[in-house]
Amino acid sequence: MKTTGNTIFLTGGTSGIGLELARRFRDLGNTVIISGRRKDLLEKIAAEDHIDGIELDVADPASIAAAYETVTAKYPDLNVLITMAGIMQPEDLRNHDLALSEQIITINLLGTIRTVTAFTPHLRKREDGVIMTVSSGLAFVPLVMTPTYSATKAAVHSYTQSLRHQLDLQVIELVPPAVQTTMLDQENDPHAMPLAEFADETMQLLQDNPDADEILVNRVRFLRDAERENRYADVVAALNPPA
Incomplete structure (x- = not known):
């Protein structure tokens, strides 16, 4: 992936990692469009950061379809999709709130699949088309207090591997x-x-490895490489100490 001269649509870009990466891509000379559910927040970011935004609820297939039509009509040079939108919530499986699990699956996994499905035909027409999915270190070693989140990120990892083998784009x-970030109150x-x-x-x-399949900062390798380095059981125990 080149890091300048792109037109990038990034879902879930109104806070945290999404907004920070949107700013970094903008500063490198890319046209960046973000999405979120709150119109007032999108307008604030547009005014302060000069990043265009559209309303999108990735839990709603109709909203995804509408976003596709809006983005590709206004930005026909779109060549990069980044599926950042997601939620993370703790769950007690001894007193299970099934509705919460279903919400996490709908947003994190189905939201990713539906968004990728909507935008893939357009991106395949671009010689420099790129899809970037966002999983987590917890795709490889679960945080047991967030079981459905960890499971959806493992699914996104697997789905991404299939995408890579089936599609003729990066x-x-x-x-x-x-x-x-504010996800799981981790700001401090x-x-x-x-x-x-x-x-x-x-x-x-991204700049040093334009052909990369995975982007792994050093801090995530403790989780990403646990199984391949025969450290899995120890890492599970370290990540999930007894109460």
Whole structure:
């Protein structure tokens, strides 16, 4: 993936990693469009950061279809899709809230699949078309307090591998570690990676490795490489200490 001269549509770009990467791509000379559910927040970002935005609820197939029509009509040079939208919630499986699990699956997994499906025909017409999915280090070692989130990210990883083999365009998987964002109230968590540091390393990896299949900052390799390095059981125990 080239890191300048793109037209990028990034879902879930109104906060956290999504917004920070949108700003970094903008600063490198890309046209960036973000999406979110809150019109007021999109308007605020457009005014302050000069990043265009459209309303999109990735849990709603009709909203995805409408976003596709809007983005491709206004930005026919669109060549990069980044599926950042997602939610993370703790769950107690001894007193299971099935509706919450279904919501997480709908947004994180079905939202990714539906968005990719909508935009793939357009991107395949571009010689420089790119799809970037976003999984997590928890795709490889689960955080047991977020079982459905971890499972959806494992599914996104698997789905991304199939995309890469079936499509005639570049498919990249971004694999974040825990990052200091509002997700799971990690803004001030000393064990999470500072957001600016994550964005710095991610953008450098993209610039240094234009043909990369996975983007892995060093902090996530503890999780990503656990099974292949025969550390899986120890890492599960370290990530999920007894209460």
